[in-house]
Amino acid sequence: MIEAPVATATVPPPGGAPGDIPTAQELAAHYGLVRPGARPALPSYLRLLWGRRHFVLAYTQARLLTMYTGARLGQLWKLLTPILNIAVYYLIFGILLKQKHNTGSGNYISFLCIGIFVFTYTRESVTTGGKSVSDRLDLIRAVQFPRACLPLAAVLVQLEQLVMSLLVVAVIVLGTGEPLTVHWLLVLPALAVQTLFNTGLAMILARVVATVRDLGEVVPFVMRTWMYTCGVMYSIDKVTAHAPKVVATALKLNPGAVYIELIRGALLKSYPSPGLFTWGLAGGWAVVSLLMGFVWFWKAEDRYGRG
Template identity: 40%
Template structure:
């Protein structure tokens, strides 16, 4: 190691200055890291686990504050998807008659609307997780991945009351109770993992390319019409070459999975579960690594 450099200070006394190599060695000795440098993946995950309570509190605060400015407050968490389901039923069920090939169209539609609005909210709000939290980013030091996690978790908290309503609506449509309904939380959990992975990807893309945020509503609108929210893909796509693509794209998979836990007319198949697990875990892992690789760039403006 090179020796420290000495020079005369303002008062004539000798001042010792450490070289860059000595500073690096001193920082390494005491476990210090430079500011703005991405930590290793293992260290990043460990810090996220240590700060998990921050993400939980942030998510619960977001979910609670969302409708506090209205007279009905948290009731809107239930009313919003119910009203959308009512509109879709009148347009697509009564007018356009898209209920062909569906035994229980009301249950089919309500489950589809609830879950699609959940996934789309995870994507659209998750994409803004960094850009809409600049104040928190500049004030506090924490793994930035906690922001997409908290955003999507807040959507899950908002969905929970709607799921309770869904469990009341479906039996009211003469759908028999079955043990498969116990698997609905697992299906929702997989959709949540998928939404978190997509939020990681979109959050980084929006930071680096702000125009992406303008494109997301168009992508989600296209996804709504291609995911079988208010019609049966199997019935309308039939044996066309596009049928496998439409049936196995992620949003359609999660809608079908949740419906299969609630409706006898939607068969629960091992392939649906495999597709759902693959989309959920694959997107989560790829999205997290993709987000982590740009950790040092978040919050620069």
């Protein structure tokens, strides 16, 4: 008995002729299949990131709780660290180098404290955010989530640290004779735009360091150099009074200096309040940094943790 040949059916691709053998790409597109770990479209990525907001907050709190678990004083170091930093910088720049006369305020200790902690917020956000991906490869390879959660959480950790530092700063500012005024409320929008700026910069560095890990060791030196151009210990206006105009302008447009100016103008009555141009500049730096950083980071979403 002769058996009839068994017919083999083929699935025609969309729009293809019967009998054509579809490619894997055509079948995937036809049935809505995507490659595991593929980079989603930008709108979808934003929705995914928003959907993981609780994960970001939980991860942030976990990082905060583990920061000082090995220390005997534990979380008390959140307050001791800023106090010790103030003492060291005041000894060096206020007493030894006598920078008191190079400020726009007669209250040098408050002037110095604000500059230190505002810039430290940016410095630590960028430094820890830059390593947030390269140092968490085990988590990236084990769990599927938007990788932007990691630099975002790194910035939020530093924001909470800054809040603790600002409590110390507030006590020092009031203790040195500065009044509590309604202008203190301007600290909130100033920190908001600085946080956006820090987040964008952290995402840029996170992708760079994830690609070339050795660059993560260079970042602290770059940030230290940047600090000395931001007017942390001195007033840019006073120091550049006789400098070339291009130098003075470049230092004043420096985003690190801009955010320090906003906080000093809000907390210190003895310091000149920044104008609308400074606020606009701060917002512009924040928008540019966040947009560039987020898109730059998203473009490499499918490459983090591979290789």
